Amino acid sequence: MPPPRSSDPPAPAKNVLAELRRLTEPALEARTTDSVLPFGAGTLDRALPGGGLALGALHQIHEGGPRGRYAASAVLFAGGILARLDGPVLWCLHSRDLFAPALARVGLHPDRVVYCETWRDTEVLPAMEEGLRHRGLAGVVGELTRMALTPSRRLQLAAEGSGVTALVLHRVCAGESAEPEPSAARTRWRVSPAPSGSGGDRHMGRPRWRLDLQRCRGGAPGSWIVEACDAQGRLAVPTVLADRQAAPERPALRRAGGR
Structure with missing residues (x-):
């Protein structure tokens, strides 16, 4: 038996290809024909x-x-986006901590998700690229610790060729690099927990996120306080914050003694 070619997908990706083919054929007819997905939040969409x-x-x-590595705001933000698109989702895992019921609460039902357990960045990237060739997918998600410019260009070209949306998730801890490397991604977002409302509504309603659009090709960066995705994957702008951007973040305070 000849050795596998370097262009062949890794074993975890091969194991899900048959499932992708089965799921994507009927989804091709249901694919949305729109070129953009509005968030439904005025100032955010205008950016x-x-x-x-x-x-x-x-x-x-x-x-x-x-506690970025252990938080789930970015995962739920991605889940809410995909919940509003037609078709199955390929999710390339970097660690076994994805909580399917939480994705269901933002509208992405587990029956729509094909999980590909690819534990290293060197396996996640080719698995994503292979998944992006399946036009019936709603999207392909990859959990990465880092993504260099050349692999990002390959993913962007694959997404353009098939029309499938690609989302790369980065989760880091304090003390690690908080900013991804330059890439060919169309947009770059940072999602952080935000304080809930004051007074009697502090413990009622949806959690709040701070959305930072750090980079947008052809658009304008900005920051917003939003209510987290609901059961249909939709964000909302709190009434008291409508048409207002989030205040700039304060720099971290230094400890006494200048340390």
Whole structure:
């Protein structure tokens, strides 16, 4: 038996190809024909070219906050985006901590997700690229610790060729690099927990996130306080914050003695 070619997908990716083919054939007819996906939040959509998130493109999402690796805001933000698209989702896992019921609460039912257990970045990237060739997918998600410029260009080209949206998730801890490397992604987002409302509504309603659009090709960066995705995957802007951007973040205070 000849050795596998270097272009062949890794074993975890091969194991899910048959499932992808089975799921994507009927989904091709149900694919949305829109080129963007609006968030339904006025100031946020106005910052994006075309009034929404570009489909058939690569987007980066990374978790903010001091416990970024263990938080789930970025994961739920990605789940809410995919919940509003037609078709199955290929999710390339970097660690076994994805909580399917939480994705279901933002509208992404587990029956729509094909999980590909690819534990290293060197396996996640080719698995994502292989998945992006399946036109019936709603999207391909890859959990990465880092993504260099050349692999990001490959993913962007694959997404453009198939029309399938690619989302790369970065989760980091305090003390690690908080900013991803330069990439070919169309947008780059940071999602962080935000304080809930004051007074009697502090413990009622949906959690709040701070969304930072750090980079947007052809658009304008900005920051917003939003209510987290609901059961249909939709964000909302709190009434008291409508048409207002989030205040700039304060720099971290130094300890006494200048340390």
